[in-house]
Amino acid sequence: MSKRGDFEAVRKDIAKLMHQPEYDDGSAGPVLVRLAWHSAGTYDADTDTGGSNGAGMRYEAEGGDPANAGLQHARVFLEPVKEKHSWITYADLWTLGGIVAIKEMGGPEIPWKGGRTDYVDDSKLPPRGRLPDGAQGSDHLRFIFYRMGFTDQEIVALSGAHNLGRCHSDRSGFEGAWVNNPTRFSNQYFRLLLSLQWRKKRLPNGVEQYVHYDEDSEAELMMLPTDIALTQDKSFRTWVELYARDKDRFFEDFSKVFSKLIELGIVRDEDGKVTNADNERGGYHA
Ligand code: ZEM
Incomplete structure (x- = not known):
């Protein structure tokens, strides 16, 4: 304690x-x-x-x-x-x-x-x-993220989290990791989105994703249809290109x-105290 x-x-x-x-x-x-x-x-x-x-x-x-x-x-x-x-x-x-x-x-x-x-x-x-649903395209991304109050630039920056982790067929239906080192935060995802050839693949469960076989690691990397959409939409692509070449800028924008x-829907006063949390019932009261 x-x-x-x-x-x-x-x-x-x-x-x-x-x-x-x-x-x-x-x-x-x-x-x-x-x-x-x-x-x-x-x-x-x-x-x-x-x-x-x-x-x-x-x-x-x-x-x-x-x-x-x-x-x-x-x-x-x-x-x-x-x-x-x-x-x-x-x-x-x-x-x-x-x-x-x-x-x-x-x-x-x-x-x-x-x-x-x-x-x-x-x-x-x-x-x-x-x-969001990874099987969809850029219209869907805008529909989902504009609802939260994000811009195109912010949608792309947030998507950079796909540097991390993997898809599990028993969770989402998709399978595999986006990058070779999925526990290291970097801008690799953006670089691979632009530099590799991605081909559509239908998995045994019927789900479609994009894949690239990496000779060096002998591993198959993947992208969701929504990830590929970021390279096909003009406005999104500008930011993918920027983050692929400027890691510091990506880190800065991602942080923001x-x-x-994680502040969405949280209202604070000038001291940072949350004013719309019911602290009597299950809140944090210092
Ligand atoms: Zn994800 N994401 N995501 N994402 N995501 C998965 C995994 C992870 C989408 C999506 O459909 C999926 C953001 C945005 C979007 C992470 C972080 C963030 C998976 C795989 C899917 C299908 C789930 C599984 O099978 O376990 C879509 C469509 C998004 C719209 C842009 C944003 C924003 C994220 C954070 C800022 C992370 C870290 C993972 C890896 C999880 C893990 O268990 O390894």
């Missing part, structure tokens, strides 16, 4: 659980990043519903969304941290988990503030279908946009 509000102590314990020799590529990092993203990426700016407040994935309505398949692994990784620092809310823990994982995998420092609530406000629950993502 740490002192209430000692987020440094929590960060340290999250960093310690990153190394998971038995899991995927030996790291809890990628799935932690995906948990943070899916916890926040249900936000709808018009109706002010969804977002990380409430940690709704603990419950079937959101946790059982097929889009969230596999994220129980991330929640299980974080459970000992929650047990040790029981004062932290799940909503804070899941977003902080993503931040710490990105840093531990060599990514940028991302501004993070606590104060999210675990109180589930039924009027703020997101319906299913708010998260990920920070924006």
Whole structure:
């Protein structure tokens, strides 16, 4: 148990659980990043519903969304941290988990503030279908991400998270990793998107993705149809090209946009205190 509000102590314990020799590529990092993203990426700016407040994935309505398949692994990784620092809310823990994982995998420092609530406000629950579908194209990406208030540039920067981790046929139906070293944060994803020949492949389960056989590593790399769409759409492509040649700019922009993502629907006063978290019921009160 740490002192209430000692987020440094929590960060340290999250960093310690990153190394998971038995899991995927030996790291809890990628799935932690995906948990943070899916916890926040249900936000709808018009109706002010969804977002990380409430940690709704603990419950079937959101946790059982097929889009969230596999994220129980991330929640299980974080459970000992929650047990040790029981004062932290799940909503804070899941977003902080993503931040710490990105840093531990060599990514940028991302501004993070606590104060999210675990109180589930039924009027703020997101319906299913708010998260993107990898089988679609650029219109769908805009439909999903404009709803959250993101621009084309921000959509491309966020997509750079596909430097990390992999697809699992038993979770999404897609299969494989985007890059050769999927536990190291870099701009490799953008470079490979532009430099390799991607051919469409239909998997035995009927799902279509793009693949490239890499001679050096003797591994097949993959891209989702939505990833390929970023190279085919004029406005998106400009940013793919920029991030492929300028890693620092990618890190800088990714840091900003990920920070924006995990603040969606969180309202703060000038001291940074969250004003729309019901702290009486499941919030963090220092
Ligand atoms: Zn992902 N993502 N994502 N993504 N994602 C997967 C895996 C990961 C899309 C998508 O359909 C998928 C963002 C955006 C988008 C990560 C981070 C972020 C998988 C594979 C799919 C199908 C899931 C599986 O089978 O386990 C689509 C269509 C997106 C629209 C642009 C954004 C934004 C992210 C963070 C900023 C990460 C880290 C993974 C790897 C997870 C893992 O378990 O290894």
